[in-house]
Amino acid sequence: MVSNSAKRVKVLxxxxxxxxxxxxxxAETRVMAGIPAEKGVRSEGDTSPINNAQLMYIHExxxxxxxxxxxxxxxxxxxxxxxxxxxxxxxxxTQAMAGDLNGMRKSFNAxxxxxxxxxxxxISEGPFEPLSERTLAARRARGRxxxxxxIDTGQLRRALSYVVRKVSWSGKxxxxxxx
Numbered sequence: 001m002v003s004n005s006a007k008r009v010k011v012l013x014x015x016x017x018x019x020x021x022x023x024x025x026x027a028e029t030r031v032m033a034g035i036p037a038e039k040g041v042r043s044e045g046d047t048s049p050i051n052n053a054q055l056m057y058i059h060e061x062x063x064x065x066x067x068x069x070x071x072x073x074x075x076x077x078x079x080x081x082x083x084x085x086x087x088x089x090x091x092x093x094t095q096a097m098a099g100d101l102n103g104m105r106k107s108f109n110a111x112x113x114x115x116x117x118x119x120x121x122x123i124s125e126g127p128f129e130p131l132s133e134r135t136l137a138a139r140r141a142r143g144r145x146x147x148x149x150x151i152d153t154g155q156l157r158r159a160l161s162y163v164v165r166k167v168s169w170s171g172k173x174x175x176x177x178x179x
Contacts (some may be wrong), residue, residue: 018099026096031108031164033115034074039159052159059150071128071149073160077119084114105164112162119160123150 040051050058062070078085092107128149131139136147144152151157 015099019097022096022099022101022104025101025166026093026104028166028168029092029104029108029164030167031112031115031162033078033112033119033160033162035159036161036163039161043153043155052156055156056159059156067132069129071126073119073122073150077122077160078115080122081114081118085111088114108164112164116160116162120157123157123160124148 035053035056037053040053042051056074058066058068059071060074061072062068088107088111092104092111095101095103095107126149131147131149139146139152146152
């Protein structure tokens with residue numbers, strides 16, 4: 001039997017607007033790891049015609065026509081910490097649901113740092129195919145003694161970073177907004 005008597009509900013605290021704002025921010029926030037444009041430029045005095053992002057792309061995928069084997073850093077580095085990244089993103093989601101936008105942003109930055117450190121560790125530790133004797137001879141001619149692939153001046157490793165960006169969908173195009 002259903003009673004027709006109206007039940008009264010008293011709302012003591014309405015956080016609907018905070019939750020909706022948090023979900024909106026969460027949906028428009030991205031953390032991206034690799035070499036951001038602002039870290040792409042090689043250092044003063046470097047005569048290389050390519051930037052750090054282009055160089056990382058070549059190493060990530062290899063360039064058989066130039067006898068450069070693939071020495072992937074970004075994808076395996078990030079995959080190696082996938083569990084920690086998942087936990088960090090879940091924390092960001094929980095904070096967004098609670099309307100804690102500062103906490104959410106801190107969580108996105110923490111995820112970025114995890115990815116950055118994993119990529120830098122990968123570039124330092126490998127494993128990678130060894131350098132060719134020709135490359136080692138060229139290094140020695142420049143006064144370098146190291147034989148680790150991807151580490152000559154350290155610029156490429158230092159360029160590996162992350163950015164947290166707010167994005168929004170405008171029709172079918174993605175537009176960037178900066179915090």
